[in-house]
Amino acid sequence: MATVLVRADHDYNSVSKILNLVDPTGAQDAATKAYVDSLVEGLAWKDSVRVKAPGNVTVSAPGASVDGITMAAGDRMLLNNQTTTTENGIYIWNGAATPATRAPDASTSNELEQAVTTVEEGTSANTTWRQQTVNFVLGTGSPSFVAFGTGASAASETVAGIAEIATQAETDAGTDDARMVTPLKLKTSPFVHKGFASSFGDGSATSYVITHNLNSLDVSVYVYENGGSKRQVVCEVQHTSVNSVTLLFSSSVASNALRALVTKVA
Numbered sequence: 001m002a003t004v005l006v007r008a009d010h011d012y013n014s015v016s017k018i019l020n021l022v023d024p025t026g027a028q029d030a031a032t033k034a035y036v037d038s039l040v041e042g043l044a045w046k047d048s049v050r051v052k053a054p055g056n057v058t059v060s061a062p063g064a065s066v067d068g069i070t071m072a073a074g075d076r077m078l079l080n081n082q083t084t085t086t087e088n089g090i091y092i093w094n095g096a097a098t099p100a101t102r103a104p105d106a107s108t109s110n111e112l113e114q115a116v117t118t119v120e121e122g123t124s125a126n127t128t129w130r131q132q133t134v135n136f137v138l139g140t141g142s143p144s145f146v147a148f149g150t151g152a153s154a155a156s157e158t159v160a161g162i163a164e165i166a167t168q169a170e171t172d173a174g175t176d177d178a179r180m181v182t183p184l185k186l187k188t189s190p191f192v193h194k195g196f197a198s199s200f201g202d203g204s205a206t207s208y209v210i211t212h213n214l215n216s217l218d219v220s221v222y223v224y225e226n227g228g229s230k231r232q233v234v235c236e237v238q239h240t241s242v243n244s245v246t247l248l249f250s251s252s253v254a255s256n257a258l259r260a261l262v263t264k265v266a
Contacts, residue, residue: 043130046105046117049076049090052124056083057100064096067122071096076103078117078129078145085142090117109138116148123164154178195263199226201253208253211244212262221245222261233258 024031051067057079066077071093082088090106106112115131130148155161166179171189196212223233236248
């Protein structure tokens with residue numbers, strides 16, 4: 001297809017139009033009004049919500065914060081992970097111990113059908129959600145919001161999709177099976193066995209402090225020869241502090257003749 005390279009802006013002075021465009025196929029193609037209308041037809045855009053709750057919220061007493069955000073009276077929140085799924089929807093936060101109420105623009109099934117809202121803060125900040133349940137009765141049906149504006153669903157062990165990264169607290173808790181763990185989060189997790197190794201011996205002392213800085217008394221100590229057949233060496237081990245152990249011998253240890261391996265157990 002022949003093209004013309006344009007290197008200047010076109011100003012139509014608010015009186016002229018570009019007419020008879022074909023539907024776009026590329027990311028930077030111009031879109032016609034009919035094309036855009038076809039995409040948004042039937043959607044019910046709602047005011048944004050401040051937060052989207054990542055889990056169940058007690059509607060009768062939602063607490064002072066939702067998804068880590070301290071709420072203020074009148075804040076809107078999206079509840080989509082309720083244990084009682086009929087409670088899902090867009091709510092107004094009225095107080096920590098005051099029942100939340102459905103938002104005036106999302107208080108009926110008709111208003112919730114194809115409802116679309118954007119999240120402002122929290123772990124779901126800058127995401128948009130569309131309500132996908134149709135022909136339901138509010139209170140008995142179960143509204144369900146899905147990520148809007150993306151073709152990928154949430155990733156699982158069997159379905160490819162978008163994966164949320166776990167926080168350090170979620171990683172350390174060890175109970176979340178729906179989020180991904182980064183190498184850094186794994187490295188600093190209590191589940192990773194950490195270790196320290198050091199050679200020691202000076203030809204005169206019979207007691208040696210090995211500073212491992214593992215911040216735990218629950219460590220395992222293994223001592224072996226640096227040379228020769230590298231046999232294991234048995235000695236007395238004192239767990240001196242959370243960051244060091246003391247190794248005691250009945251005779252002196254030659255210069256750097258032994259090596260200690262300290263491993264954090266838990």
